[in-house]
Amino acid sequence: MDIQTLPPRTVIGNYKILKTLGRGGFGVAYVAWDIQLERNVVLKECFPAALCRRDEDGTIRPMGAELEAHYLQAMADMQREARTLAKLNHERIVRVYEVFESRGGLYYVMPWLEGGSLREKMEEAADAGQPIAVQTAIQWLLAVLEGLQYLHDKGIVHRDIKPSNIMFNEHEHPVIIDFGASVMHAVTTVTQGEFSVDYAAPEQISGKGAPFAGTDLFALAATTYELLSGCMPEAALRRMLKDELVPIDSLPGMESLQQPLVQFVMQNLQLSPAARDKSAAYWREVLSGMTVCKPLPQPRPVGRWVWYAGAVVTLAAIVGIGASLLPNTPDPQPVQSLPAAEALYRAYVAHNKAGLDAVPAEYAAYVARVETVSAELDQACDTVLQQLEQELADTPLTEEQKRDLKDKYTDKIYDLEVEYSRKLTELQNEFYNQFVSPLISLLTEPHLHYPAWTDADFAHLPALRERLERVYGQYYLLPHHPEQPNGNKHRQRIGTLLPCI
Numbered sequence: 001m002d003i004q005t006l007p008p009r010t011v012i013g014n015y016k017i018l019k020t021l022g023r024g025g026f027g028v029a030y031v032a033w034d035i036q037l038e039r040n041v042v043l044k045e046c047f048p049a050a051l052c053r054r055d056e057d058g059t060i061r062p063m064g065a066e067l068e069a070h071y072l073q074a075m076a077d078m079q080r081e082a083r084t085l086a087k088l089n090h091e092r093i094v095r096v097y098e099v100f101e102s103r104g105g106l107y108y109v110m111p112w113l114e115g116g117s118l119r120e121k122m123e124e125a126a127d128a129g130q131p132i133a134v135q136t137a138i139q140w141l142l143a144v145l146e147g148l149q150y151l152h153d154k155g156i157v158h159r160d161i162k163p164s165n166i167m168f169n170e171h172e173h174p175v176i177i178d179f180g181a182s183v184m185h186a187v188t189t190v191t192q193g194e195f196s197v198d199y200a201a202p203e204q205i206s207g208k209g210a211p212f213a214g215t216d217l218f219a220l221a222a223t224t225y226e227l228l229s230g231c232m233p234e235a236a237l238r239r240m241l242k243d244e245l246v247p248i249d250s251l252p253g254m255e256s257l258q259q260p261l262v263q264f265v266m267q268n269l270q271l272s273p274a275a276r277d278k279s280a281a282y283w284r285e286v287l288s289g290m291t292v293c294k295p296l297p298q299p300r301p302v303g304r305w306v307w308y309a310g311a312v313v314t315l316a317a318i319v320g321i322g323a324s325l326l327p328n329t330p331d332p333q334p335v336q337s338l339p340a341a342e343a344l345y346r347a348y349v350a351h352n353k354a355g356l357d358a359v360p361a362e363y364a365a366y367v368a369r370v371e372t373v374s375a376e377l378d379q380a381c382d383t384v385l386q387q388l389e390q391e392l393a394d395t396p397l398t399e400e401q402k403r404d405l406k407d408k409y410t411d412k413i414y415d416l417e418v419e420y421s422r423k424l425t426e427l428q429n430e431f432y433n434q435f436v437s438p439l440i441s442l443l444t445e446p447h448l449h450y451p452a453w454t455d456a457d458f459a460h461l462p463a464l465r466e467r468l469e470r471v472y473g474q475y476y477l478l479p480h481h482p483e484q485p486n487g488n489k490h491r492q493r494i495g496t497l498l499p500c501i
Contacts, residue, residue, distance in 0.1 A: 004047075004053070004054040005023065005028050005030075006018045006020075006028075006030065006045070006058060008404075008407065011035075011108065012032075012043065012058075012102050012103070012107060012235065012442065013098075013100050013102050014034060014036050015031075015032040015033065015034055015035065015041065015043055015107075015109065016032060016033045016035060017030050017031075017032050017043070018030070018031045018032055018033055018040070019031050019407070020175060020411070021042065023414065025044070026047070026048045026049075026074060027044055027045055027047055027048070027078065027135055028044075028045045028076075029042055029043070029044050029045070030042070030043045030044075030045065031043075031112060032109075034109075039112075040112040041097065041109050041112050042109070042110045042111065042112050042113075043107055043108075043109055043335070044078075044107065044108050044109075044110065045105055045106075045107050046060075046074055046075050046078040046105055046106040046107070047060065047105065048070075048071065048074045051063060051067045051070050051071040051074060052067075057103070058103050059103045059104045060104040060105040061104055063297070067257050072350075075105075075106045075249025078106055078108070079099060079106060079108075081179050082096050082099045082108040082270070083099075084156070084179055085108075085110075085179055086099070087149075088151075088154070088156075090147060090150045091173070092112070092143055092144065092146050092147025092150065092173075092174065092175060092176060093147050093150065093151070093175065093176055094110055094113070094167070094175050094176065094177040095111060096108055096109065096110055096112065097109040097110065097111070099319050100187075102167075105115050105483060107254060110177075111169075112166075113167040113168060113169050113170075113175055113177075114169065114170045115167065115169055115170065115171075115172050115173075115296060116167070116168060117163060117164050117165075117166060118140070118163040118164070118166040118168070118174070118223070118227070119162075119163035119164040119169050120170070122163055122226070122227060122230075126230060127298070131228075131230065132227060132228075133256065134228065134258070134261070136367070137224070137227050137228055138261065138287055140166075140174050140227075141180060141220070141224055141264075141287060142284055142287055142288065143173055143174045144161075144166060144176065144220060145220070145280045145281075145283055145284045145287075146176050146280075146284065147174070147176045148161075148176070148213070148216050148217075148220070148280040149279065149280040149281045149284065151176075151216075152213045152216070152279065156179075157211045157212060157213065157215055157216055158176065158179065158206065158216050158219075159211050159215060159216070160178060160196060160198045160206065160219070161176070161199065161219035161220050161223060162198075162199045162219060162222075162223060163223055163226070163227070163282065165177050165178045166223070186460065190411060196219075197235060197237060198222070198232060198235050199218075199219040199222045199223060199235075200218075200219065200235075200236060200237075200242055200274075201214070201215045201218035201219065201236060202236045202239075202271050203215060203241070205236055205237055205271055209273055212275030213278075213280060214268070214273055214277055214278070214281055215273075216275055216280075217257070217268040217280065217283070218236070218268055218269060218316075220268070220278060221264065221265045221266075221267075221268035221269045222269060223264050224246050224261075224264070225265050226410045227448065228248065228254065228257070228261075228265075228487055229248055229254050230249045231251060232262050233245055233246075233248075233315075234246070234270060236271065239271055240271065241444075241469075241473065241486075242469055242473055243271060243386050245269060247262070247266055248262060248266065249262045260286050260287055260289070261287065264283050264286060264287060268283075275354065306413055312497065341460040341463035341464055341467065342467075344457055344460050344464055345464055345467045345468070347450075348449075348464065348468075349448055351449070351450055352442055352450075355438065355442060356442065356472065359472055359475050360475070361445075362431075362434075362435050362475075363475045366427065366431045366435070369427055370424065370427055373420060373423045373424060373427065374420070374471075376420075377417070377419075377420040381413055381416055382417050384412045384416070385409070385411060385414060385494070385497075387409075388405070388409045388494065391405060392405075392498075402498050404499065406494060406498045410494055411492055413494070439472065439475060440473075442468070443465065443468045443469055443472055443473065444465060446461070446465065447461065447465055448469065
């Protein structure tokens with residue numbers, strides 16, 4: 001279904017909608033005009049698209065009696081988020097002006113942060129070919145750490161720090177926004193688990209251990225890595241399978257980074273929570289030159305396998321275990337002795353032949369399905385733009401009509417992108433359930449799938465895992481597909497057809 005938004009000039013409470021700012025699975029954000037106080041604000045609307053619809057008069061209703069309880073729960077979740085924010089009082093944390101209900105929906109009001117997001121600043125710098133100055137990045141980082149210190153001192157973990165959740169006020173000072181994930185993590189709700197995997201710490205992805213201050217520091221370190229270098233660090237999900245994180249000071253142009261900054265990034269990108277067990281206040285002192293960074297002792301390598309195995313099992317539980325590729329084959333007769341890892345590898349592959357033989361075809365089929373969905377998005381966007389061209393050719397339009405037309409077709413493109421994102425998520429979940437989870441188990445827990453092992457065989461376990469990952473590891477790393485791969489291209493075409501609007 002299309003995600004419906006309130007059109008410009010709609011009045012909700014004391015606020016007149018100016019434009020849609022952004023949309024997600026659980027809400028819509030608008031830029032609005034405060035009629036009473038005569039100022040721009042951000043209006044956040046509870047609109048979980050899978051649970052509700054909007055009538056022609058703007059009233060929001062659950063899509064059927066069976067979904068009403070879920071919709072009311074979503075409203076309660078958002079109200080809890082607003083109440084949490086309203087109790088916070090810090091210049092680095094976004095404020096809440098008001099919470100109200102109207103036309104069956106829940107809304108809360110926040111200040112309009114005129115300076116845009118950190119994501120926008122990074123994109124502007126990339127487009128201009130001028131990287132953001134290191135000293136500027138440090139000043140932003142210190143300000144965000146100040147906000148995180150305030151939150152952590154109150155026992156709040158944000159859980160979704162990323163460039164788009166760091167905004168700038170009129171003085172160009174960073175402000176942390178979007179506390180939905182922070183509020184939802186303690187209870188089971190329809191919005192639970194909303195965080196960005198690219199910036200998430202291992203304990204969030206696996207569910208092994210409660211989020212803590214180091215969870216936010218991991219996400220901030222990933223953000224800083226990208227801010228300074230222009231490259232995203234390898235995500236924790238991939239690193240949990242095989243850690244190949246490139247140190248930031250090994251990247252081109254990053255060789256002369258100040259050591260405290262390198263230490264902040266690399267220590268807080270450690271997979272082990274224990275290796276990140278430092279506070280935001282501590283890192284503010286390090287980056288301000290008030291104290292010297294003392295690295296924490298690293299966990300023993302054997303410990304990583306124990307922690308990782310549990311993390312993989314929990315990750316499989318999160319996405320749901322689907323049909324396994326592993327056949328119900330009888331156990332082979334005990335092997336007397338496998339003197340070398342290579343012999344053990346051959347025997348293990350033969351024992352799990354059906355599952356491992358399916359790997360290349362399954363992976364290729366998944367990639368083909370995603371490419372098909374992406375091509376369908378392109379085709380649908382082209383059709384929408386042809387409709388726009390037809391409307392422009394039919395009759396002369398006033399500037400206001402052109403402006404309305406631009407908003408209308410931009411919204412259509414966005415709706416298509418949202419549908420693409422939904423289909424992509426379904427494909428990824430299906431692929432994980434039916435393919436990746438069993439394959440990860442095969443590659444990382446061979447002792448569970450080859451019970452004929454002797455004590456001598458266990459000595460070859462590290463070498464066997466390494467050989468399996470070298471041959472098959474590429475298949476359990478999902479190819480990256482952006483959530484909105486073509487949107488900017490099509491929106492630029494709208495701008496070409498309706499210039500200066």
